[in-house]
Amino acid sequence: MSAESTRTAMDGADNLTDFISDATEAMERYLTFRTDNLIFGVSTNYIIEIITNHVITAMPMMPNYVKGIINLRGQIVPIIDIRLRLGKPAIEYTSTTCVIVLNVDSVFIGIIVDAVEQVLDIDYSRISSVPASNREELVSGMISMPDNKVVLLLDCETLVNNS
């Protein structure tokens, strides 16, 4: 296999000190990633691993956001570009571009993101719903950070069900 570097989703956890509030029962860990200057969060329960520089085999006659399939240690995983899925313009892949491999109810899928950021513990009670007027597809909720950034929570079920 080519230069495939794998790091676990938990690497970023070290950066995160100030934001761990009193751990209550309704906490969940989220990995945040950046795409088109938006910060998304995805529950670590779904994450298998993060990979970079993987050879993607293109699949013909697919929507443009379906980039193809990869061989992940014998398992065939489809790859989609989250940018294109959200209808944003495509950009050249850079060194920070990577693939987050998710397992959503036994459906495997890899999503191409601009960069991964960190792992956060997020309290369920602080998640607010998306305003109905500008409801964005694939976002199940949002949460604001102490540093005034807003994290959009990725709706993984909708992502794989692809209605």
Added chain:
Amino acid sequence: MDNGMDNMLDMYLFETNSLLEQLDELLIEAEKAGDFTVDDVNEIFRIMHTVKGSSAMMEFNSLMQIAHHIEDLFFFIRENGLDSLESSHKSTLFDLMFRSTDLLRAEVSKVQNNEPLSDNVDSLTEEINSFLKKISKDNKDTAPENKKTAKPAAKESVKPAAAPVAVVDLDEVRMDLAECPDDNAAYFLRIFFDEGCGMENLRAFMLISSLKESGLEFNFYPSDVETNSQSSVSIIEKGFYLALDSREAADAAISQINNMNNLRSYELIQNVRAKSAVEEKAVEAASAPVNQENTTPANTPAASTGHQMPSKQNLISVNLAKLDNLVAIVGEIVITESMVTSSPEIQNMKNLDSFLKATRQLRKLTDDLQDIVMSLRMVPVSGVFQKMNRIVRDMKQKLKKDVRLTIVGENTEVDKSIVDSIGDPIMHIVRNSMDHGIEETAEERIKAGKNPQGEIILSASHTTNEVIISIRDDGRGVNPAGVLAKAKRNGILTKPESEYTQKEILSLLLAPGFSTNETVTEFSGRGVGMDVVKKNVEAIGGTITITSELGKGMCTTLKIPLTMAIVDGMEISVGKSVFTIPIANIRQSFKVKNEEVIYDTEGNEIIRCMNQFYPIIRIHRLYNIETEVTNIEDGILVWVESGDKSYCLFVDDLLGEQQVVVKPLPVYLNSFNIKDSGISGCTILGDGNISIILDVLNLYAAAHN
């Protein structure tokens, strides 16, 4: 991996389902023969007993109730002999049994789907009960008559002397029998334990429980062995008596007893007193040909036909998921092996003699391993075929048509996953034949010079890599004019009627939105037509063709690949992509010159091979792949064929032949109808890259939409 069978419920479902299947098969066979054999009755009794027991354990009340009542019914039949049943009763019994198994099956599937069970099955159980009452009453009335008429021949052939165990003259032991006064059993088995072995009563009790475990029903004397230790005295003096109803039961008990320790001797005593009461049975038992160990009762000639239990000891049931894992791993091994042996590092080395020898050996072993693993998944199609018996039977009654189903080659083996998915298509076709194919009345058939009884032949056979299943009926056949008119009405004609060939007309039957019967019946014509059958068959890589001659019948042929897990493929390249075309689909590959290519009015490329014209499909154009090979002279044409489609694929290059392990496409991609774009799966090549497996049939459709 956890063992799925550990789960009690799984175990229960597996067991009950296979028992019900067995029961169904047995009933069909018995109905064909028009009678139950003694073996059948015992078998049904045993099945119902097991179902009752396990359902009670799992607290599935409705199942238990039904099984319990059927068990009662068959207990009675077993006790009274089959001859006590009149023929009218038999047909009622068959009907009742079929309905009961249907209900049982429905309940089991409810369990399977986690739905609540019916809490009221009284209507069926009452019916069984009233039937039981009826036959038990009739039996008393007709019993004496029956005895005389049914078994005169058997009586003459009574040869008690030939019994393997001497039947002692009853007078000699009459005194002993005083111990067990009120038993009408036909036989007593008198057992003596080893002298001075002690605890005779407990030994007797152990003997009883082990015999009961093996399903025998009997009484025993002294009857208080379990509680009364004094009974051992009488056992030592007079022996221990088992009272058995029939010779078969006695023989079964003897074969069990022979395996036990501490037994000194035993003798079999025929009970004369009981004879008058159950004379018929005694006669029947005694008339058995007794010179063999496993005696077959004389009145069971039909018992020899195929529904005996296979020897279970040599079979184990394995979770299919485990088997799939094994197949997957063996597939990986095959790939890794070719990765190792063709590794570029060793290509440059010298003196590889011993290495090459070892790799040859390895290849042979992996090939063997693969063959064995693939054969593990192979199961005979008989299970599916047997189910058709039931369908034909039911429809025969409902439609009042006389049809017989002939099954040929039911032992043909196919991959388990294929067996599971051909059931519905075959059922649909058989129903169509019953409903539309076979003539409405016998007169109509006689007028056409045919046997008044219609016939449907279901056959299966092998070729090297395909299973061919055909469903043939000798009915009316397909009327081309009718088909065309119907197709026109439904608006599925694509060209003028006169241009349709016979073959094309028949393939209209498989087109979506076509159903030849005007009226919807219970069995077929429910809006899902042959197009669904076609889809199902194609989903497992098969093809379906129909041939028919008006007035002579119709034949539907399914060709299905033996296995889908490993295929011989040709690797081809287009740009940077690698595709696999199944070798089975390839007829030929060749280079062409520009001037050989012909263009039609729309500019489509056509090539002529062997005096036929075939369209050319450029994969790079269809799939929008960037490649430098766009001139037809630079690339190569692969002539492929599948079903009724034959055409040429234009590709950059052939990379070579390889056995590939088919991996299903990710579930996620199915939502984009990927199958319709001519891709059936993918495979991992020796270098870890992915090759996409092309589906020749769907590719053609994709190119023309």
